Amino acid sequence: MNQLKLSFAKYLLNSLALLFMLIGIGSKVFAQKKAKLAIYDKKNLIAWCIVPFDSKKRGPEERAEMLKKLGINKLAYDWRDEHIPVFDKELKVLKENNIKLQGFWFASGPNPEKDKNLQVILDMLKRNKAKTQLWCTFWGFDQESQIEKVKTASVAVGYVAGKLAEIGCSLGLYNHGGWFGEPENQVQIIDYLKMPNIGIVYNFSHSEHQIDRFSQFYPKILPHLYAINLTGLKGGIPATVVPVGEGNMEEGLMRTIMNSSYKGPIGIINESFAPDAEDGLMMNMKGIKEILEKLKISK
DSSP states (O other): OHHHHHHHHHHHHHHHHHHHHHHHHHHHHHHHHHHHHGGGSGGGEEEESOSSSOTTOOOHHHHHHHHHHHTOOEEEEOOOGGGGGGHHHHHHHHHHTTOEEEEEEEEEOSOGGGOHHHHHHHHHHHHTTOOOEEEEEEOOOOOSSHHHHHHHHHHHHHHHHHHHHHTTOEEEEEOOSTTTTSHHHHHHHHHHHOOTTEEEEEEGGGOTTTGGGHHHHHHHHGGGEEEEEEOEEESSSSOEEEOTTSSSSHHHHHHHHHTSSOOSOEEEEOTTSOSSHHHHHHHHHHHHHHHHHHHHHOO
């Protein structure tokens, strides 16, 4: 009888040990998945394409108030000529409200040294001691061969990156169509220049003709990524840009991103989604939340 009790006790202890081990493994898997999903948390979101795309024409204070209301603590600043006079005020208000200036928009042809707005931006960033990224697209590279395009584009990119390095800022290459907007070409430029302050800002909103190659080029751009800006993508190729959650492609793309080594911020945009920038941001936040519920229960 004593031997039987001893065997049962040993069996019970082994069973409990196995149970605790399984609970531990399950908790570890849950924690790992939660960590992966964290890149889509509200605190990791960047508000983008909300300054010119806002029917309420919010000023710096109203914009900061809106972002705080939404729980977003990062802004990438896009602008038009009418906003130049309030650049300094925008940075001041962001700092006062603990909102990070994640990026600042600039677009250039092959001769950025001749663009007066570049110097305006550089002076403003230096004056405000802002350490940020210039999100920049380039155009005008019509040389015949690929290597000539890379070399010519690298002159323009290298010039801007060099000026930014002088004030402690970085350059994010921004896909906005054309030859320069192809991710593989951006990687070639980065490899050619080998400058430490150049990375990539990848945008779903300008990926309509290339998103079918995402699984091929994503591993190439991954080491260089500063930010990923989400939208929904609907249909085939070319895809149609829609708010997050209204497409048929973004869920799979978001899963790929979360399962990769990417730990950077995630941008959400308004642009043409809603007249009011707040409504546009909320549409995308709602879509992300719905997709996250699916990702939580998927393998």
